[in-house]
Amino acid sequence: MSSSPYKWGVVLIACMAIFIIVLDSSAMNVAISTLVVELNTSLSVIQSIIALYALIIASFMLLGSKIQDILGRRKTFLIGLIIYASGTITATLSINAGMLLLGWAVLEGIGAAMILPATTTLVGASYKGKDKVTAFGIWGGIAAVGAAVGPIVGGVFTTYLSWRLVFGSELVFVVIILLFRHYLTESKPTLKWKDLDIVGALLSIVSLILIVLGILLLTKPQNWEYVSVLIGSGAVLFVVFLWWERRRIKKGMEPLSDISLLKNRVFGLGNLNSVIQQIPLAGFLFIIPVFLQQVTKLSAFDTGLALLPASITILVFSLIGAKLSSSLESKYIIMVGFLIAAGGTYILGGVFNINTQIIDLVPGTVVFGVGVGLLLSQLTNITMSAAGDDQETDASGLLNCFKNLGYSLGTALIGVLLLLGIFGGLTSGIETAGVASNMSTQEIQEGLIGYVEKMQTGTPSIPPELVPYSAQIIDSSISSAMKQTFTVLSLILLLGFITSIFLPSKKKAG
Incomplete structure (x- = not known):
């Protein structure tokens, strides 16, 4: 790779992927009023969708990271990209808040949770020494640029064209990545599907979702009776998740994540x-x-x-x-x-x-x-x-x-x-x-x-x-x-x- 004139192909692909994921997190905040009017919804609903996008990424991140060991990093990245693309199409064509939730928060969130860990390992495995430091520097810089330009990009599209183009324009990046996917290197799977910690995955996903949903319900006093139940249940399930992971590690089984790191x-x-x-x-x-x-x-x-x-x-x-x-x-x-x-x-x-x-x-x-x-x-x-x-x-x-x-x-x-x-x-x-x-x-x-x-x-x-x-x-x-x-x-x-x-x-x- 280092001797090739296109040695930076992998990091450029990783940068395009991280750019569109980060862009979503900051570009749509400036379109709140327009989204409320055009989708006939409310501020609380848009707030929930923005929060759930980051939450779905967080909830599925450990699972997305582990799937690399089963499918290989390249295949995981490309499957995540296809899921993400289906989300951008759904979000672009949204006719109501439910459709935006499905496209942006759920499908894009799951896709991003598969893409993000894969970009880290793809870049890490493709470069050595100073090139590796440079590659991760470029990768981190582009993520920062995506967050920085997001509000202006969102503002220009929303005010002068349409907020839908924030999502629609991301498909251009997806197409470019797919055209240059041959630069991505595959890794040998080290696990089989039977090794996947399904119980741990469910516990981590459900626990985090319950906690954030509990907080979101605070906006309406009539829902306050459910808040403590949701947050309490989420906290208990997260403790159970930590216990389950520790148990699997002690038994020599493959955990969803090596939580011993947290010590x-x-x-x-x-x-x-x-x-x-x-x-x-x-x-x-x-x-x-x-x-x-x-x-x-x-x-x-x-x-x-x-x-x-x-x-x-x-x-x-x-x-x-x-x-x-x-x-x-x-x-x-x-x-x-x-x-x-x-x-x-x-x-x-x-x-x-x-x-x-x-x-x-x-x-x-x-x-x-x-x-x-x-x-x-x-x-x-x-x-x-x-x-x-x-x-x-x-x-x-x-x-x-x-x-x-x-x-x-x-x-x-x-x-x-x-x-x-x-x-x-x-x-x-x-x-x-x-x-x-x-x-x-x-x-x-x-x-x-x-x-x-x-x-x-x-x-x-x-x-x-x-x-x-x-x-x-x-x-x-x-x-x-x-x-x-x-x-x-x-x-x-x-x-x-x-x-x-x-x-x-x-x-x-x-």
Whole structure:
């Protein structure tokens, strides 16, 4: 491969695959209002679909990683790509939210869970020495670029063409990958289907889905009675999954994943910090567009433009952070990253009101981007460094599983906190307005919540005399809820700082 003029064929294919997967995670957040209107759905439903896309990837990641050992990495990659392509077609042609859920969250999610681990092993097996370092650098850089340009790509397509083209354009990449699939090398299967840990796969998938669904149900008070059941059941099943995997390892049977890795202090804390870092990032990318499109009435393109400073800063400082690691310990860069990101969310918490403009967000989003960029540059490397060569596949599967779980939890948890904050703010807003009406405060509140769920499109189901006050009541409630939610984001990032203190230094780790 190294002597071929096309020696970078494998990494270019891997980069195209990772690019379209990452693009989905960030491009569609700016299209929330358009999706609500065109698919006749609600904000909570779109939030659920975004969260479930990352959740399905996380839930099926360990299974997708293990299937490589049965089918071979090339075949696993190509099957995942076909499933992903069927998802993009379904999402492109969606006529309702259910179809978008099936195409984007389910089919694309399962496809991505097979593609992501395979790209890691394909790149790792195709290069040696400096070429390997370069290949993984390119691969990681393209993933960062995909996340950075996602909001602008989504904004351009949604505002000037159609959000469907975000998905439709991905088929071009799929076709190119299939045309150049001969560059991909196959690996010899080391397991048979009978060796697959089906019970472990089911336990891991069901447990994670129950936990996130429980959080998503918090948006509606009438569903709160089911929340503790779902989250509790999910937590119990996850503990059972860990016990089951440990039992299989002790018996000398093939586990779904080598969870003994989690006992390693660096690997365990690295994954914990990855989850903590992903929660504010996902929450930030979800609630900022909700605020901008509801309160400041920005288009999808302008929303993407507002997120651009953060995107560029994250990309630049992930590259700077990688250079810094040659002179500074990763542990300290991670600690500083959490503190700077927390400073960014603290600054942002003070800028939200009904008169907020894009320019007001720039200082906070840039500071946040610096912190997140530094974190992204270190967490993968420090976590993977704890795994031996024979554990790389399992380590990569677990890390990607936890990272996507963090992203899903961020969209679900932070989105729920925002909606609950809005819900609480509406009550005092209605009472302050003091307009007499034949509807109770609760009925008016429900009408306004329904209007928020529709991204303030159409007409609110409230008395006509209250309609002139509705926008101000809602916008004030959203602004107040944004401040509270960003306070929570700051606390989560400070928690990350505290947990990163316990990462061993190089001297101790060595």
